[in-house]
Amino acid sequence: MQPAEGLFTRQLPGDRFRDQTDPVLQLESINVNFDGFQALTDLSLNIGVGELRCVIGPNGAGKTTLMDVITGKTRPQSGRAIYDQSIDLTALEPAAIARLGIGRKFQKPTVFEALTVWENLELAMKGDKSVWASLRARLTSEQSDRISEMLTLLRLSAERDRCAGMLSHGQKQFLEIGMLLVQEPHLLLLDEPAAGMTDAETEYSAELFRTLAGKHSLMVVEHDMGFVETIADHVTVLHQGRVLAEGSLREVQANEQVIEVYLGR
Numbered sequence: 001m002q003p004a005e006g007l008f009t010r011q012l013p014g015d016r017f018r019d020q021t022d023p024v025l026q027l028e029s030i031n032v033n034f035d036g037f038q039a040l041t042d043l044s045l046n047i048g049v050g051e052l053r054c055v056i057g058p059n060g061a062g063k064t065t066l067m068d069v070i071t072g073k074t075r076p077q078s079g080r081a082i083y084d085q086s087i088d089l090t091a092l093e094p095a096a097i098a099r100l101g102i103g104r105k106f107q108k109p110t111v112f113e114a115l116t117v118w119e120n121l122e123l124a125m126k127g128d129k130s131v132w133a134s135l136r137a138r139l140t141s142e143q144s145d146r147i148s149e150m151l152t153l154l155r156l157s158a159e160r161d162r163c164a165g166m167l168s169h170g171q172k173q174f175l176e177i178g179m180l181l182v183q184e185p186h187l188l189l190l191d192e193p194a195a196g197m198t199d200a201e202t203e204y205s206a207e208l209f210r211t212l213a214g215k216h217s218l219m220v221v222e223h224d225m226g227f228v229e230t231i232a233d234h235v236t237v238l239h240q241g242r243v244l245a246e247g248s249l250r251e252v253q254a255n256e257q258v259i260e261v262y263l264g265r
């Protein structure tokens with residue numbers, strides 16, 4: 001079936017066969033063991049095309065390890081991570097996985113502080129060249145328009161010529177999300193994106209993620225339940241490396257085991 005127009009930012013080989021209910025990512029019985037410590041156990045999880053999934057869980061539940069498996073940083077002892085219904089990510093290197101359209105944002109923003117906001121986006125868009133070669137190469141007018149649009153979306157238009165190091169923590173977080181978005185990812189992995197943001201920035205993050213879902217698939221690891229409540233269609237609760245519960249936030253909050261893990265009852 002043809003996907004809805006505008007659902008994908010760039011074509012993947014499987015696009016013409018799928019619709020929004022199809023998975024972009026299928027984790028199947030993933031096991032990760034670190035020197036005898038079992039960090040993920042038989043973990044299975046599907047993310048739909050255009051879905052916004054929140055992954056929550058107490059400290060040490062395995063959320064970071066899960067993202068590390070998807071991005072190729074950690075290789076599981078067993079299990080598969082099928083992307084685009086055909087590619088097993090567990091056999092690929094991190095750079096190859098990024099090229100397939102999987103972008104990851106870590107908790108701490110990593111922007112080039114000495115460069116301007118515009119230059120940061122320009123570099124991210126041009127990708128793999130060295131910094132100076134990249135900045136010397138001219139942008140096409142289409143690329144410039146795309147960066148301008150991104151600045152508007154991120155509410156950073158007034159900051160375009162400021163050094164990124166001068167931005168607030170929240171603005172740096174937005175800039176880094178923009179640096180991922182100009183690379184047109186299909187699947188975005190975001191680790192506690194609202195941490196350290198002001199209330200207004202958190203509110204805008206929620207609005208931004210809801211706008212991005214549909215066009216991109218998003219997996220958001222988050223501790224802030226208020227934030228999860230405002231963004232998530234679907235929540236997965238991890239505990240001790242396993243999926244403890246899955247469903248709407250209301251459903252998982254009513255789950256006895258989840259209440260026990262979170263509230264210690």
Ligand SMILES: Nc1ncnc2c1ncn2[C@@H]1O[C@H](COP(=O)(O)OP(=O)(O)OP(=O)(O)O)[C@@H](O)[C@H]1O
Pocket residue numbers: 034035037038039057058059060061062063064065066
């Ligand atoms: N390289 C490693 N070697 C040994 N143990 C590890 C390694 N990486 C993670 N672990 C362990 O695996 C478990 C899961 O860790 P992980 O960082 O994935 O949890 P998390 O849910 O992201 O926690 P947090 O919310 O605190 O970030 C933890 O007990 C951690 O100590």
